[in-house]
Amino acid sequence: MPQRILLGDEAVALGAVHAGLTAAYAYPGTPSTEILEFLLDLEERHGGPHAAWCANEKTAYEAALGVCFAGRRALVAMKHVGLNVAADPFMNSALVATHGGLVVAVADDPGMHSSQNEQDTRWYADFARVPCLEPATQQEAYDMAREAFDLSERFGVPVVLRLVTRLSHSRTSVEVGEAREQNVVRKAPQPSTWVLLPGNARRQWQALVDRQAEITATMAASRWNALTLNAGRRELGVITTGISRNYLRENLPDLGWEPSHLHIGAYPIPADKVRALAAHCERVLVLEDGYPYVERLMRGLLPPGVAIAGRMSGEVPSTGELSPEIVRTALGIPVRAGVALEGFVLPNRPPQLCQGCPHGHAYTSLKEALLGYGATMVTADIGCYTLGALPPYSAIESCVCMGASIGMARGAAEAGFSPVAAVIGDGTFMHSGIPSLVDAAAANANMTLLILDNQATAMTGVQDPLVTSSRLREIVLGCGVDPAHLHVVDAHPRKVHENAAVLKRELDHPGLSVVIAVRECKVAAKKRARTTTAVTS
């Protein structure tokens, strides 16, 4: 079979293509971004399947849902916190009788390399009562993506594919198979199963609950859940999920023997196999890159019949991503000594805004405008500009979730704080800032919104914006902002003081004002120059 060198993310994308994918939708977010990047590139070179960035994860999910309503196969991809945004369509799509296969690829970020939390998507799959597959290798990512579509069509539910950073962003060779044809367009036969009015929803919910026994049995028997018992030794059994199996195997040569082992790659968990392992062993070590999901299910409320070791009992750290060392320590093997560095303190090198980044100029203006007030407040959002929380700028004071800056500023203003500024990028504003701006405009909240329009979703690798700067202004006006208090300025270094004066004036205005600071991201400009040359040469 042909081999391809693929990132874990790319393996998911190609697996979906070979499963007969018709369309894929996503909002960029590390570590999931490369799934759609791969598909966009493929579409550009081969004309399909269709791939598109969307305004946010919810709109992406709904577009995918429409594809499967029309009987075809769809993929929607996002980072873990993106599923919070798409939680509404996700939870409800479990109740409709999905028609074409729907696969939800979610990349978790244990250790929070590029995220605000390390929530574990397996809980979401459980919450929605849908199957979940968790690859341990890039090969499994490819194979599971293919299989997930079949499972989705068989059970009429979306299927979650849970990835983690280290798999998403590691590349190796993958054996790929034959491509399946796409489904033909064929509308879902019983529209009532898609109309979740209470009467239908009750019936659909009951049907989903009734299907659980069959789903659970099928997933438990899956080839991705493998139990091997060591007949000769009972002192230890190990449960791994996803990539923790790689860390176990990496360390086995030094352990010197092979404990009984259950690997879980398909959920709901294979309860009988867990019980068989527990019955065979005196102690079970549970290794999960993420929350202690399996461990918590095993422990339940009453004392378990077997000693369980894991994140909840301290053998594995309670937070953070797994590593070969953490697994090694949990197995009781001393960590190998590396090379020591003595008498030298390494400086940290946190990420920072690029040299000449327009956000830097905008922050200089904002800080200048805020001078001279007593206490000030700057709420902010998620993107490159979040780095403005660090020195030398130290310009912003919050970063909670996509779009939170505007709502928080409104609330703080209504709590009586003044002056309040909110900072959001153009991408994040389109993602989930608009509804909050509608709120703030309706309330004429005493706050100033600074939109940093750099014409790119820069942090995740400079994706193109969905709307141009000129339309951004119209959108802001359409939210109900008073044109007298809307300014579009150029975030040019020479205009720093001029822009500070505009901001200062608007901070003093007792009501809502919006300043859009426009200047293209340096990296986006470079990328555009490159593609233009490539096209002309």
Next chain:
Amino acid sequence: MTYDIVLAGVGGQGVLSMAALIARAAMAEGLHVKQSEVHGMAQRGGAVQAHLRLSDGVIESDLIPRGAANLILSLEPVEALRYLAWLSPAGTLVTSANAFVNIPDYPAQEEVLRHVRALPHAIVVEAERIAEESGDLLAVNTVMVGAASHLLPLASASLEGAIRTTFNRKSEATQAANRVAFAAGRRAAS
């Protein structure tokens, strides 16, 4: 045989292109390769690392275990020192001498290099000077791959082949500069 390499540098310096060159050569020799990369936030001028594992057998972990790396290959001396816990006591550190100063508390450069040179197996390469002399300042990555080429379990010809394939759509001048840069880097570390 397993050969583990921690590649280090600052976001934007080209750590991933260095990894890609070596990975390409290893695959041409029929080895298994796993390459773990850092994407996202850290790429904005922060400390960046990649783990590259080469083996004639199955590679399990995407991450190199601590104390197991055969080689640290770094584009920046402070970044080279950041991952010493991963370096096997028998392993070697190969780093560019050129500091990338984008933090206010960057230590004195001589001090950094003194600590690098005090390590049991360390090679310091004047990568920027060599790249410039080779005709392309951007060929620093290729210089460093050349410098590491004595240590890698790969034929020099495979690495040269990987450089050819990587740059074959670039200008003739870029191709030539990279050929020269590889050879000069190799000489500098011999």
